[in-house]
Amino acid sequence: MRATIEVSGLRKRFGPTVALDGMSFTVRPGRVTGFVGPNGAGKSTTMRVILGLDAADEGHALIGGRPYRALRSPLRHVGALLDAGALQPGRTARDHLLWLARSQGLPAGRVDEVLERVGLESAARRRAGGFSLGMRQRLGIAAALLGDPPVLLLDEPVNGLDPEGIVWMRGLLRSLAGEGRAVLVSSHLMGELEGTADHLVVVGRGRVIADTGVADLIAAASRDRVTLRTAARAAAASALDRAGAAVAATGQDALVVSGLPPERVVAVLNADGVPFSEVAAYRVTLEQAYLDLTGDAVEYRGAAR
Amino acid sequence: MSAGSGEFGRLLRAEWTKFRTVRGWVAAMAAGALVTVLLGLLSASGSHASCGAGPVETACPPHPVGPGGEAVTDKFFFVHRSLTGNGGITVRLTSLTGQIRKPDATPGVRNVVPGVVPWAKTGVMVKAGTRQGAPYAAVMMTGAHGVRMQHGFTHDVAGRPGGVSKGSPRWLRLTRSGDTLTGYESADGARWTRIGAATLAGLPRTVRIGMFATSPGDLTVTRADLGGSVAAERFTEATGEFDRIAVEGDAPGGWRDDDIGVTLGPDGSPHHPGRAARSGGALSVTGTGDIAPTVEGPAVEDPLGGAPAGLLPVIVVAVAFVTAEYRHGLIRTTLLAGPRRGRTLLAKAFALGLAAFAAALPAVAVAFTAGGRILRANGNVLLSAPPSTQVRVVVGTAVLFALAAVLALALGALLWRGVAAVVTAAVVIVVPHVVATTSVLPDGAARWLLRVTPAAGFSVQQSIPEYPHVLGHYTPIAGFYPLPPLAGLAVLAGHTALVLGLAILRLRRRDA
Numbered sequence: 001m002r003a004t005i006e007v008s009g010l011r012k013r014f015g016p017t018v019a020l021d022g023m024s025f026t027v028r029p030g031r032v033t034g035f036v037g038p039n040g041a042g043k044s045t046t047m048r049v050i051l052g053l054d055a056a057d058e059g060h061a062l063i064g065g066r067p068y069r070a071l072r073s074p075l076r077h078v079g080a081l082l083d084a085g086a087l088q089p090g091r092t093a094r095d096h097l098l099w100l101a102r103s104q105g106l107p108a109g110r111v112d113e114v115l116e117r118v119g120l121e122s123a124a125r126r127r128a129g130g131f132s133l134g135m136r137q138r139l140g141i142a143a144a145l146l147g148d149p150p151v152l153l154l155d156e157p158v159n160g161l162d163p164e165g166i167v168w169m170r171g172l173l174r175s176l177a178g179e180g181r182a183v184l185v186s187s188h189l190m191g192e193l194e195g196t197a198d199h200l201v202v203v204g205r206g207r208v209i210a211d212t213g214v215a216d217l218i219a220a221a222s223r224d225r226v227t228l229r230t231a232a233r234a235a236a237a238s239a240l241d242r243a244g245a246a247v248a249a250t251g252q253d254a255l256v257v258s259g260l261p262p263e264r265v266v267a268v269l270n271a272d273g274v275p276f277s278e279v280a281a282y283r284v285t286l287e288q289a290y291l292d293l294t295g296d297a298v299e300y301r302g303a304a305r
Numbered sequence: 306m307s308a309g310s311g312e313f314g315r316l317l318r319a320e321w322t323k324f325r326t327v328r329g330w331v332a333a334m335a336a337g338a339l340v341t342v343l344l345g346l347l348s349a350s351g352s353h354a355s356c357g358a359g360p361v362e363t364a365c366p367p368h369p370v371g372p373g374g375e376a377v378t379d380k381f382f383f384v385h386r387s388l389t390g391n392g393g394i395t396v397r398l399t400s401l402t403g404q405i406r407k408p409d410a411t412p413g414v415r416n417v418v419p420g421v422v423p424w425a426k427t428g429v430m431v432k433a434g435t436r437q438g439a440p441y442a443a444v445m446m447t448g449a450h451g452v453r454m455q456h457g458f459t460h461d462v463a464g465r466p467g468g469v470s471k472g473s474p475r476w477l478r479l480t481r482s483g484d485t486l487t488g489y490e491s492a493d494g495a496r497w498t499r500i501g502a503a504t505l506a507g508l509p510r511t512v513r514i515g516m517f518a519t520s521p522g523d524l525t526v527t528r529a530d531l532g533g534s535v536a537a538e539r540f541t542e543a544t545g546e547f548d549r550i551a552v553e554g555d556a557p558g559g560w561r562d563d564d565i566g567v568t569l570g571p572d573g574s575p576h577h578p579g580r581a582a583r584s585g586g587a588l589s590v591t592g593t594g595d596i597a598p599t600v601e602g603p604a605v606e607d608p609l610g611g612a613p614a615g616l617l618p619v620i621v622v623a624v625a626f627v628t629a630e631y632r633h634g635l636i637r638t639t640l641l642a643g644p645r646r647g648r649t650l651l652a653k654a655f656a657l658g659l660a661a662f663a664a665a666l667p668a669v670a671v672a673f674t675a676g677g678r679i680l681r682a683n684g685n686v687l688l689s690a691p692p693s694t695q696v697r698v699v700v701g702t703a704v705l706f707a708l709a710a711v712l713a714l715a716l717g718a719l720l721w722r723g724v725a726a727v728v729t730a731a732v733v734i735v736v737p738h739v740v741a742t743t744s745v746l747p748d749g750a751a752r753w754l755l756r757v758t759p760a761a762g763f764s765v766q767q768s769i770p771e772y773p774h775v776l777g778h779y780t781p782i783a784g785f786y787p788l789p790p791l792a793g794l795a796v797l798a799g800h801t802a803l804v805l806g807l808a809i810l811r812l813r814r815r816d817a
Contacts, residue, residue, distance in 0.1 A: 048637075048816070048817075051641055052640070052641075052644045053637055053640060053641070053816065053817040054816040054817070055816060068644055069644040069645065071644065072312065073312075073315075074641065074642070074644055075641065075642055080641055082637055083634050083637065085633075085634065086633055086634035086635045086637060086638055087633060087635065088323075088327060088629060088630075088633055088635055089633070090327045090328060090329055091323075091326050091327055092326070095322065095326035098322055098326070099319045099320075099322035099323045099326065100319070100638070100642055102315060102318040102319040102321075102322050103315055103316055103318075103319030103642040103643060104315065104642065105311075105315045143638070
């Protein structure tokens with residue numbers, strides 16, 4: 001089976017609300033693809049459609065070329081973590097994984113392997129109802145890994161993890177991609193994906209805004225901008241303004257200049273005799289690049305979790 | 306297809322694992338089983354019976370058992386002789402008369418009127434011996450159902466209808482050839498009509514052959530104050546007058562009179578004795594009793610009265626087994642593991658049904674055997690039922706638990722709301738049975754409830770069938786259901802399949 005997820009032209013309405021508006025992208029094996037966008041952008045709906053839980057009004061979503069419902073022993077093809085809290089409180093972690101293993105014809109030994117991989121061996125015989133959110137996330141990851149699937153879909157897996165857990169999760173995602181799996185990780189916080197995702201699918205209002213490599217995105221967002229460090233902020237600003245650049249103050253002695261390449265900035269400042277200590281190409285954070293991109297796609301400002 | 310059934314097998318194992326790994330569910334299922342046993346044993350321990358012989362209490366005599374294993378009434382006056390090998394008897398019956406005791410008009414004065422009850426009977430009989438319950442076949446005239454041929458207590462074949470009088474006598478003939486007995490009737494003794502034949506397996510070479518008369522009690526049913534009904538039976542007797550009596554075959558010796566199954570009063574004298582009178586070639590035989598399966602009295606299924614209460618915890622578990630998945634969002638995980646939703650819900654229903662069956666079967670078997678033992682030890686004489694019927698009652702009750710559990714689960718899957726589903730399941734499965742069998746409703750309404758609601762499934766517990774040739778108080782309150790056992794179970798199964806089908810449709814159509 002090809003380790004891919006292909007989403008093509010998905011449309012879905014919930015009553016008057018358009019949830020998906022022509023969502024299309026492909027997730028390739030061997031890398032972590034970040035699936036980002038503000039809340040309400042359609043990430044969870046898209047994942048549920050991919051997993052056959054929701055039906056799209058139009059379009060299709062395929063895993064390794066087949067719709068989810070056509071998969072036999074689906075957990076051997078796709079592992080998914082949607083809602084880590086979806087557990088029967090009275091059932092132990094081991095028994096939760098055991099029934100999943102039975103449903104896929106997997107041996108019980110596989111349960112102990114995944115419990116070890118997520119570091120839950122010692123809690124295996126405890127009831128899931130008493131688990132912290134972080135432990136539930138680990139149990140959810142264990143369930144996703146149970147069938148050793150080539151494709152993984154994880155909805156906000158970092159949610160609720162402590163700093164140590166976040167580091168662990170990043171390492172796990174990198175190693176899963178390193179094993180050649182296609183890994184789709186959703187998040188509404190771009191910062192969570194920094195250093196983890198190789199590729200990004202940025203969505204807003206039910207459609208893809210950008211489908212790009214992380215390095216390319218940062219370069220594109222940073223393009224044509226220069227940071228300037230100077231004690232004479234006002235003089236520098238007026239000189240550059242006269243030369244046709246747009247100038248924005250970002251600190252006591254810092255300006256961001258756009259519209260002029262670095263060498264022209266240096267020439268203009270030298271010509272006017274304005275002192276400066278540093279001129280450099282501006283490099284945005286991933287978070288900033290994302291905010292620039294989704295600025296007009298955010299529907300519910302301030303509603304972030 | 307093998308891949309498909311393998312998939313179902315895996316889903317079934319998964320659902321079974323889900324069930325057994327939640328301690329509360331296993332405990333509640335066990336509680337349902339325990340309630341069934343304890344209530345059964347409790348009611349058995351509280352039920353005592355004894356029979357009086359004057360001031361002395363004695364143990365009640367056991368019912369005779371017919372060739373089919375069922376409890377029978379075998380009480381009649383028999384004028385008979387021995388027949389060895391093949392042969393037959395031919396008689397002319399010139400009258401069937403009798404008397405019926407009615408409620409006393411003047412207190413203390415017996416109010417007896419002439420008349421015959423519908424199933425008063427007199428005619429000719431071949432019987433393996435004079436022991437009560439011994440195999441027989443008979444051709445007879447009845448009070449209101451014309452000529453009949455009956456054998457083995459439970460079998461009844463109609464001959465020509467009509468009555469009998471001196472002016473229009475009825476000729477009756479019964480022949481034996483090996484194990485086969487054939488009945489005939491005639492209006493003139495010349496042209497004979499065959500009524501039917503019976504094979505009495507293992508009939509001895511020498512049998513008793515002759516004329517008999519008997520008459521069952523007069524059954525009156527009145528509406529009870531609260532609903533339901535009250536039945537009363539009063540003494541009757543019937544007299545048949547025979548002439549032109551001819552026995553063919555090797556029938557040595559003379560006629561003997563036997564009051565088969567007569568009860569004795571406290572002083573040892575027969576109570577309501579029968580009699581025979583002869584004048585010339587004519588014979589008059591008078592008897593009281595019946596030759597029929599017994600339909601009244603404590604039955605083998607009585608210790609299973611705890612089943613409706615035992616079903617309640619089972620219903621709660623069944624509903625929780627599915628609604629907990631919705632409440633905790635686990636249904637999505639379940640559908641990820643088994644995206645073919647119909648199959649997944651079927652596997653869940655099947656696993657739960659098996660769990661309920663496995664819990665109920667030992668409980669029902671224990672309540673049935675131990676409860677029956679306690680009832681008998683307390684002096685109750687249970688109407689015996691053939692072993693196959695006893696197995697059907699026990700296994701059928703366990704199947705009833707399984708189907709009720711699946712119906713409750715399907716309601717849970719359809720309604721999503723635990724409390725609503727539990728209440729609905731209890732209202733459609735348990736409540737109709739309770740109100741139909743507790744003298745709250747008129748008999749007609751009670752029968753209707755037990756015909757159309759899922760409570761029809763309880764009819765699988767009925768061990769004594771309703772016989773058209775036995776007038777009885779066949780009402781739910783007396784343990785008689787309007788549908789045959791398996792038909793009742795089928796009604797429950799139909800409801801279950803319907804609701805499960807709707808639940809599958811809903812699960813398929815909705816986003817999860």
